[in-house]
Structure formats: structure tokens, C-alpha cells
Amino acid sequence: MSIDAAAPGPLTVHTVEVPDPGDLLAALPEQGISWVRRGDGMVAWGEVARRNTVGAERMDEALLWWRRITRHAEVRDEVRARGTGLVAFGSFSFADDSPRGGTLIIPRYVLGRVDGKSFFTVVGDASTPPTSLADALVGATPVAPLPPVTVDRGDEPRWTSAVAAAVARIGAEEVDKVVLARAVEARADGPVDVRSVLANLAADYDTCWTFHVDGMVGATPELLARVDHGLVTSRVLAGTIRITGDDMGDLARAAQLARSSKDREEHSYAVHSVTQVLAAHCASVNVPDEPSVLHLPNVMHLATDITGALSTPVGVLDLVRELHPSAAVCGTPTLAAARVIDELEGLDRARYAGPVGWVDAAGEGEWCIALRSAEMSRDDPSKLRLFAGCGIVAASDPASEWAESEAKLEPMRGALRASLN
Numbered sequence: 001m002s003i004d005a006a007a008p009g010p011l012t013v014h015t016v017e018v019p020d021p022g023d024l025l026a027a028l029p030e031q032g033i034s035w036v037r038r039g040d041g042m043v044a045w046g047e048v049a050r051r052n053t054v055g056a057e058r059m060d061e062a063l064l065w066w067r068r069i070t071r072h073a074e075v076r077d078e079v080r081a082r083g084t085g086l087v088a089f090g091s092f093s094f095a096d097d098s099p100r101g102g103t104l105i106i107p108r109y110v111l112g113r114v115d116g117k118s119f120f121t122v123v124g125d126a127s128t129p130p131t132s133l134a135d136a137l138v139g140a141t142p143v144a145p146l147p148p149v150t151v152d153r154g155d156e157p158r159w160t161s162a163v164a165a166a167v168a169r170i171g172a173e174e175v176d177k178v179v180l181a182r183a184v185e186a187r188a189d190g191p192v193d194v195r196s197v198l199a200n201l202a203a204d205y206d207t208c209w210t211f212h213v214d215g216m217v218g219a220t221p222e223l224l225a226r227v228d229h230g231l232v233t234s235r236v237l238a239g240t241i242r243i244t245g246d247d248m249g250d251l252a253r254a255a256q257l258a259r260s261s262k263d264r265e266e267h268s269y270a271v272h273s274v275t276q277v278l279a280a281h282c283a284s285v286n287v288p289d290e291p292s293v294l295h296l297p298n299v300m301h302l303a304t305d306i307t308g309a310l311s312t313p314v315g316v317l318d319l320v321r322e323l324h325p326s327a328a329v330c331g332t333p334t335l336a337a338a339r340v341i342d343e344l345e346g347l348d349r350a351r352y353a354g355p356v357g358w359v360d361a362a363g364e365g366e367w368c369i370a371l372r373s374a375e376m377s378r379d380d381p382s383k384l385r386l387f388a389g390c391g392i393v394a395a396s397d398p399a400s401e402w403a404e405s406e407a408k409l410e411p412m413r414g415a416l417r418a419s420l421n
């Protein structure tokens with residue numbers, strides 16, 4: 001089943017090079033789209049068309065729609081770099097049965113910077129007059145400062161008993177690994193301007209992808225799939241410790257993380273699930289023998305960058321469809337883990353832990369997993385729902401997993417400058 005926006009007539013797309021705009025997020029009008037990492041990437045605003053889908057076929061339907069539109073578009077691309085020409089941004093629910101489904105959005109304007117080149121794209125139809133960047137920004141409102149925000153603490157006994165139940169199900173050999181998540185409500189004294197949240201996330205988590213697509217906002221470290229000139233890359237994260245601020249102690253704990261058999265086991269499931277999918281589409285896949293340790297301001301993760309040269313004619317969204325849900329956010333084996341999640345979690349994850357990213361007309365693009373994130377309420381701009389989850393294996397301890405989930409909530413709580421309720 002799908003909810004279709006009227007299919008637009010043939011689109012005309014024009015990308016030009018522009019002088020470096022400086023801070024991309026500072027240029028973003030209210031409610032815009034963000035895909036920014038280390039200061040580069042894209043911001044986008046206005047909406048030419050969107051496709052909302054729900055159900056198990058949500059990504060397939062969105063992809064078909066996208067292919068139909070790109071086939072008919074007239075594109076004049078004077079820059080020819082990553083993200084230029086016609087692009088769509090999207091976000092999809094974690095679960096097949098989530099009413100939040102998924103969406104692909106074609107924005108009217110895209111401002112981007114990649115490899116030192118800045119570009120501006122305008123999407124319209126044959127009757128759209130030429131628009132400069134300055135024209136496109138007319139009427140943009142200044143960023144509203146954040147009102148005071150409080151965040152719930154969450155129900156520790158309930159969640160830790162779900163973790164204990166998951167450990168028991170693993171002990172009973174029903175699953176090897178399962179990822180359990182939880183959500184906390186954030187409430188502000190007034191409307192939250194997503195741009196101040198994005199600015200804080202980008203400042204604090206520069207190496208993560210600071211995203212905002214269709215009300216889903218966050219700074220994720222996990223790359224599900226990037227396709228660039230036929231080369232596919234995926235960054236698998238699984239196995240986590242929190243940063244304490246004591247540098248020597250944290251370094252020792254990083255070394256411990258790299259040796260920990262519990263974390264290595266959790267990590268290997270996630271690497272295996274991604275490698276299997278990529279191997280079906282690449283002549284060879286490069287998987288480092290040992291994971292590295294990724295340092296973020298709040299946590300450290302075991303990380304493996306998997307790469308391959310595509311040997312079948314698939315695009316990034318085909319890969320995303322096959323990779324989701326990876327063992328990093330669901331578990332192993334996938335179907336059994338999804339069932340345990342359904343039974344123990346008691347949560348609609350909505351777009352959390354689902355794919356978020358962008359795709360271009362050639363099917364290339366970059367998609368991450370929507371982690372360290374929050375869903376903004378559609379009805380009330382002063383409400384958000386923050387999510388975090390943890391991979392549970394046989395050796396998991398419920399209290400440590402709670403502490404880990406707290407650390408994973410930190411990016412969004414920090415970006416909201418929230419106090420605990």
C-alpha cells in the first residue's frame with residue numbers, strides 16, 4: 001500500500017557552481033533538509049515532489065517512483081560532482097509494519113560543497129524561471145534560539161528486564177544477538193527550530209553525518225552504504241564503550257574494547273551480515289581482518305570499513321534495501337532477532353535505526369543508519385522522541401547496557417541542551 005503524491009511532470013534541473021557559501025547549515029531556511037559531515041555535504045529546501053510509502057515494500061515502491069522520475073528529467077549539470085544534478089533525500093522506518101513508513105523527497109533547492117567545489121541546484125519544470133541562490137533564500141527566517149528542554153529519564157527497570165529476557169533467549173539459542181532500543185520523550189517550552197539542533201550536533205559530532213530529513217534529526221556515525229563511481233563502502237559499528245573524560249583510562253578501555261570477546265562477537269555478526277550482501281554484488285569485497293576503534297565524543301565503537309567494486313547494475317537504494325536491517329540494529333539471525341525485538345521492546349522505532357540518506361539520478365548516493373537521533377512530533381513542534389539501542393549478546397549485562405544506551409542518547413540530549421526530567 002502506498003500514499004502517492006501526484007507524480008510530477010518532467011522535471012528540469014540546473015546545477016551551477018557558486019562561490020563557497022561558508023557554513024552550509026547557516027544558509028538553511030526553516031525546516032530544511034541536512035546532510036552534512038565535516039562541514040561538507042548538502043542542505044536542501046522547498047519540495048517539488050515526494051513519495052510516501054508504508055509496508056514491507058516501502059523502499060521498492062520509492063525506488064520505482066525515483067527511477068520513473070529520473071528517466072524523464074531534463075538535467076543541466078555544470079558541476080558534475082557528488083550530489084549535483086537531480087537528487088532525492090529519504091528516510092525509512094526500521095520496521096515493515098511501522099505506520100511511519102518511508103519517504104523520498106525531491107527538494108526545490110540544493111546547496112552543497114564537495115571536494116572544495118560549491119554548487120547550487122534548482123529543480124522545477126519547463127516554466128520555472130532561472131533562480132539565483134539569493135532569490136532562493138528570500139524570506140528565510142533567522143534561527144530561533146532553543147527554548148528550555150527537558151527529557152524523560154526512561155524506565156530503567158522495565159528496559160533492563162527486557163535486556164535480561166533477551167540474554168535468556170540467547171542462552172536458549174533462539175538468537176545469537178539482538179538489538180534492543182528504548183525511547184525517551186523531550187518537551188520544550190516552545191517550538192524547537194531544528195536548525196539550532198543541527199548546528200549543535202554538527203559542532204559536537206563533526207565526524208558524524210548531521211542529518212534532518214522529514215522530521216528525523218540526528219548525528220549518526222554509521223554508514224550503511226555509499227556508492228561513488230561504482231565503488232561501494234559500508235562502515236559497520238557494533239561493540240561500544242562510553243567515554244569517561246579520563247584520557248588515560250579511556251585509552252586503556254579502548255585497548256580493552258579491541259580485545260573484548262563480547263564486543264568482538266557482537267561486531268562480527270554485523271560485519272558478516274553486511275559482507276554477505278555486498279559479496280553478491282561485487283567481484284571481491286575487502287574486509288579488514290581486525291576492527292579498528294572509532295573515537296567519538298560520547299562513545300568508542302569497534303568499526304570495520306567494508307569496500308567493494310560493484311559488478312552488478314545495482315544502485316545505492318537497492319543495496320540499502322538488502323542491507324536493512326543489518327545485525328548492527330536488528331540482530332542475528334535477522335528474522336528471529338526481529339521477532340524477539342517485537343516481543344520484548346514494546347516500541348515503534350519509527351524512522352530510528354532505519355536508513356536515511358540521498359540518491360542521485362545515476363543511483364549513486366550515501367545512506368546511513370538513523371542513530372543518535374530523534375523524531376520531531378508532526379503535531380507539536382515542541383515535542384521530540386529520542387532513541388537509543390544496544391546490541392545484546394550472551395555476555396551482556398543489563399546495567400552496563402543501560403549505561404551504554406544513556407551514552408548513546410547524549411548527542412541528542414546535548415544538542416537540545418536538555419535537562420533531565
Ligand SMILES: C=C(O[C@@H]1C=C(C(=O)O)C=C[C@H]1O)C(=O)O
Nearest residue numbers: 237238239240328388389390391
Ligand atoms: C543501536 C545503536 O547503535 C548501534 C549499536 C551498537 C552497539 O550495540 O555496540 C553500536 C553502534 C550501532 O550499530 C544506537 O546508537 O541506538
